[in-house]
Amino acid sequence: MPPLYNPGHGLWRLPAGLILSLLIGASTQGCAQTDPSAAGLFHPYKQEHICLLTGFHYNRYSYADIGLAYNYFNMVRGEPRSAALFAGTEWKPDAPLIWGPKLGWWYAGTGALCFGNDLIYYTNGRQARWCWRPQVGFGVHRYKLVYGYNIVLAGRNPLPINRHCFSLVLLWNFKRIKGNPY
Numbered sequence: 542m543p544p545l546y547n548p549g550h551g552l553w554r555l556p557a558g559l560i561l562s563l564l565i566g567a568s569t570q571g572c573a574q575t576d577p578s579a580a581g582l583f584h585p586y587k588q589e590h591i592c593l594l595t596g597f598h599y600n601r602y603s604y605a606d607i608g609l610a611y612n613y614f615n616m617v618r619g620e621p622r623s624a625a626l627f628a629g630t631e632w633k634p635d636a637p638l639i640w641g642p643k644l645g646w647w648y649a650g651t652g653a654l655c656f657g658n659d660l661i662y663y664t665n666g667r668q669a670r671w672c673w674r675p676q677v678g679f680g681v682h683r684y685k686l687v688y689g690y691n692i693v694l695a696g697r698n699p700l701p702i703n704r705h706c707f708s709l710v711l712l713w714n715f716k717r718i719k720g721n722p723y
Contacts, residue, residue, distance in 0.1 A: 588614045594610040596711065608630060621681055627644070
């Protein structure tokens with residue numbers, strides 16, 4: 542089989558059909574965007590919802606999550622951005638029962654980079670701990686998959702709480718406040 546490039550001939554030996562199809566394709570299918578409003582992804586898109594928050598936090602101890610959230614989502618020039626404010630409760634369903642009322646927020650922007658913070662009050666009814674959990678990971682619209690690190694703010698009790706965890710959180714829309722319909 543002859544090589545694709547032969548310096549003696551000065552030409553690349555590519556099939557003539559491939560070269561012809563590339564030239565025809567580039568000349569007939571190539572175009573430039575002249576009017577930004579003509580492309581669907583340039584239309585501003587906004588939505589605000591009240592959502593049910595559900596989640597799962599995994600490491601040595603597993604916790605479930607439920608709560609209410611306000612979710613803001615917009616898309617400008619094809620880049621999705623979302624933010625959520627929420628109040629909820631984490632709980633460890635197996636023995637010993639531990640629950641943690643919490644407040645938090647997250648922002649997911651360009652490239653699906655997501656970061657946020659939670660403030661959690663873990664308790665079992667007798668002992669308690671305040672924890673702050675900064676998080677970073679991936680998130681788009683109503684979903685986030687993040688890594689968080691629990692920083693104990695107050696209370697040094699021996700509650701079985703993860704020092705760090707991986708979290709999957711989903712928001713389920715049930716009330717649209719305003720915005721474009723789906």
